[in-house]
Amino acid sequence: MEESAKCEQVSVIDELLLGKELTKKLCEQLFSSSSSSSSSSSSSCDTNEVLIEKIISTMEKALAKVNCMANVGESKAMMDSHCSFTNGSPKSEVMEPEVEHKHVSKKRKTMPRRREQVEVCLGTEGNKEDGYSWRKYGQKDILGAKFPRGYYRCTYRNIQGCLATKQVQKSDEDPMIYEITYIGRHTCTQASHLKKTAVPPSKTKVRIEENQHQTNEKNQPQQEKIEQPPETIFSFGSQGEVKVEDLDLEIFPSFCFSSPSIGSENDENNNIFPYSMIDNNLLESFSPSFMSTTTSESDMFCNWESTGLGQSVHNSTSDITDIVSTPTSVTYSSIMDLDIFLDKNDFDIDFPMNTRELCI
DNA sequence: AGTATTTGACCGGG
């Protein structure tokens, strides 16, 4: 990457960090009554509205910068899948512009892609639980890559015509990191998925603690192919790094969240989220499952798109949809933040503020 | 027996 671009990126990161801080503050204010607001909000004189304004402004700045960067170059991927992945039906050809324009066969590369980098702590072999069930259908040695790439498709491809696929590849540099490329979007409704979201948060939290404990103290004997219970995923927060980058947007730096500070597990109020937050809206915004439920993802993104904020970055809802559709719990935090970043119209409800740390 | 994974073959774009 060029130097100027790096500088730009740094300043974008700054903006995003600022935005994060502001949203944190806002969250504290919003939910101070229901959760133990331990952290001190420095200048708590800001009203919620002011904070929101600030956040939006910050995000807009960041987005503008990113937009600039994207225009300068490196936006090939952006062009590739520049949109039109509407909430299409599984089979109807949801055409990419290039396809539409060129009247070319509806072949590969027509699905929007989104790449995630996941640092795996507990040796999940790239099979991080993301809430959806995948079926491996191939593996390929990739030129120049040390490790083979695994190809997965949605288990319900045949049954429900869900065309979502993902590619999992262990990173060359760091074997603990898996690069996961999601292609397409889930159109299926996965029961297991729904079930997971229904897991009482308190339970989840306990798990987190346990896992944190274990991972911190001594690495568990790492086994490849350990199937992690869904809850375990949250442990990524403590040590794991989750990077979500939309190949189309390329606007989000890598995020690394640590778990929210966790109190004792004997109180429901000590859930990751204040219990009062666990309402439908929140569950939906946190959980990828909402994408596969009847909840209208399109609605969500209508909102998003209508903000104009999104349009300044991208014209399509497809990518964003794709982002949020990321079902994985690993991306849990990321999703939350993406929501925050992107959906200013939903600020009032989509505030799963639990990010504690934003690493680059 | 049913389901999931592995792996070599095949296909198509560049």
Place this chain on the structure above:
DNA sequence: CCCGGTCAAATACT
């Protein structure tokens, strides 16, 4: 022709 992506038969697993 090379390479990435997918298919599908064989194999493993439950």
